[in-house]
Amino acid sequence: MGKATVKAKMVVDKDFQVSEIDPRVYGSFIEHLGRAVYGGIYEPTHPTADENGFRQDVINLVKELQVPIIRYPGGNMVSAYNWEDGVGPKEDRPKRLELAWRVTETNQVGTNEFVDWAKAVNADVMMAVNLGTRGIDAARNLIEYCNHPSGTYWSDLRRSHGYEHPHKIKTWCLGNEMDGPWQVGQKTAQEYGRLAYETAKAMRLVDPDIELVSCGSSSAQMPTFPSWEAETLEHTYEVADYISLHQYYGNRSGDTANFLAKSMDMENFIQTVISTCDYIKAKKRSKKKMYLSFDEWNVWFHSNEQDKEIEPWTVAPPQLEDVYTFEDALLVGSMLNTMLRHSDRVKMACMAQLVNVIAPIMTENGGAAWKQTIFYPYYYTSVYGRGIALNPIVSSPKYDSKDFTDVPYLDSSVVYNQEKDELVIFATNRHLENPLEVDIDVRSFENYSLVEHIVLENEDAKAVNIAGSENVKPHTNGESYLTDGKLVGIFPKFSWSMIRLKKS
Ligand code: AHR
Numbered sequence: 001m002g003k004a005t006v007k008a009k010m011v012v013d014k015d016f017q018v019s020e021i022d023p024r025v026y027g028s029f030i031e032h033l034g035r036a037v038y039g040g041i042y043e044p045t046h047p048t049a050d051e052n053g054f055r056q057d058v059i060n061l062v063k064e065l066q067v068p069i070i071r072y073p074g075g076n077m078v079s080a081y082n083w084e085d086g087v088g089p090k091e092d093r094p095k096r097l098e099l100a101w102r103v104t105e106t107n108q109v110g111t112n113e114f115v116d117w118a119k120a121v122n123a124d125v126m127m128a129v130n131l132g133t134r135g136i137d138a139a140r141n142l143i144e145y146c147n148h149p150s151g152t153y154w155s156d157l158r159r160s161h162g163y164e165h166p167h168k169i170k171t172w173c174l175g176n177e178m179d180g181p182w183q184v185g186q187k188t189a190q191e192y193g194r195l196a197y198e199t200a201k202a203m204r205l206v207d208p209d210i211e212l213v214s215c216g217s218s219s220a221q222m223p224t225f226p227s228w229e230a231e232t233l234e235h236t237y238e239v240a241d242y243i244s245l246h247q248y249y250g251n252r253s254g255d256t257a258n259f260l261a262k263s264m265d266m267e268n269f270i271q272t273v274i275s276t277c278d279y280i281k282a283k284k285r286s287k288k289k290m291y292l293s294f295d296e297w298n299v300w301f302h303s304n305e306q307d308k309e310i311e312p313w314t315v316a317p318p319q320l321e322d323v324y325t326f327e328d329a330l331l332v333g334s335m336l337n338t339m340l341r342h343s344d345r346v347k348m349a350c351m352a353q354l355v356n357v358i359a360p361i362m363t364e365n366g367g368a369a370w371k372q373t374i375f376y377p378y379y380y381t382s383v384y385g386r387g388i389a390l391n392p393i394v395s396s397p398k399y400d401s402k403d404f405t406d407v408p409y410l411d412s413s414v415v416y417n418q419e420k421d422e423l424v425i426f427a428t429n430r431h432l433e434n435p436l437e438v439d440i441d442v443r444s445f446e447n448y449s450l451v452e453h454i455v456l457e458n459e460d461a462k463a464v465n466i467a468g469s470e471n472v473k474p475h476t477n478g479e480s481y482l483t484d485g486k487l488v489g490i491f492p493k494f495s496w497s498m499i500r501l502k503k504s
Pocket of ligand 1: 031075218246
């Protein structure tokens with residue numbers, strides 16, 4: 001006998017608009033880390049490699065995700081990176097000790113190759129500069145190399161490397177996680193604020209059209225959060241367009257109900273950063289609004305122990321290779337919902353990362369590429385979550401877990417795509433035992449009919465996908481239906497769903 005159905009309600013209206021969604025909220029991240037670059041996107045000996053050594057099987061999977069922007073080259077790695085090592089003839093590039101992950105970096109891929117690869121997957125590049133071991137000088141030279149047309153030392157060097165036209169990289173991160181003690185060249189808030197401000201000033205003198213991301217805290221759990229945001233923004237508020245947020249979650253204690261509630265921590269994190277930005281805005285009597293770039297987010301914990309066994313100074317070892325479970329995919333769905341509900345302030349976000357390293361796409365060296373469980377909510381939200389984010393008025397039964405109280409069983413986001421006349425509902429049912437029947441009032445969407453109800457469900461919270469065996473993948477047999485202008489959303493226990501309606 002099936003378990004009792006739990007009821008919830010939702011009102012969706014065209015006029016309850018949060019904001020136009022910036023497509024860059026579906027961005028991702030490739031760091032020189034583990035097998036993200038070498039063996040991930042780049043493997044010249046792979047049977048599918050193109051003339052530049054890029055794996056086309058991986059390119060095709062990335063294209064499926066429709067990733068609009070990809071952060072590069074780090075991450076922690078950027079804080080001791082000499083970008084000059086990665087340009088020019090490949091045979092002349094030095095091998096270096098890469099200090100963040102204690103591996104050997106061969107520099108066979110660098111700025112120009114990455115720009116080529118990003119073009120191949122139809123993405124823009126979000127470039128990070130080294131504010132750990134370096135600073136203003138290296139950053140201004142890099143932007144001159146990338147964005148200045150010609151006639152100067154660095155721009156002509158790029159041309160001599162075979163890139164006649166500037167890369168026109170628009171979005172730049174002023175360092176990475178500079179508050180973290182693990183960072184090479186960690187800074188205090190005052191040190192970072194001053195350095196980031198002066199670097200931003202110089203970079204904008206080279207190219208006034210860029211936009212800049214000031215480093216926020218490495219996570220909401222950092223002891224200096226949120227004073228780091230307040231103190232650094234005192235310096236960078238007027239030169240930066242965004243502040244970064246980073247957050248990873250795990251289920252170390254095996255408490256699924258608590259784990260699924262962790263997107264509520266993300267919700268609080270976003271709200272606190274918005275409040276802190278607005279406090280500095282008020283303090284400075286500024287007219288400018290600071291936007292949020294959630295440029296690292298995901299589940300990360302499965303690989304922590306095995307990574308301790310890695311031999312130092314090897315080339316591209318399998319680091320941070322989390323094998324994602326079914327329950328991880330549900331939290332990823334809710335993290336996406338959380339950001340969409342804040343799309344008036346969260347304008348960019350990067351699932352960290354994209355290939356092999358805590359990633360939706362995995363590869364075998366020389367072999368197959370496949371989709372992890374988390375690929376699916378990311379894919380559907382990226383492809384169908386374009387348009388205007390609506391604010392669903394939800395009334396759902398709630399539960400308490402170890403770290404959270406009043407956790408709604410129903411977690412959702414709603415997108416209205418005016419161009420396509422589509423209404424799309426993304427929903428996680430956090431109830432581990434019971435289906436949710438949701439009475440959804442779609443009153444302003446007359447003459448819309450149900451196109452599909454995609455469901456990701458599995459009896460086993462720990463089910464995973466491995467090469468050649470995809471145990472966790474969505475089906476199209478969702479049972480939601482329309483009746484008398486109302487949508488009845490049927491969300492199976494412990495599941496993630498996408499319901500798509502279209503004007504008939
Ligand atoms: O994405 C993995 C690492 O997580 C990044 O290098 C760093 O920025 C964060 O701590």
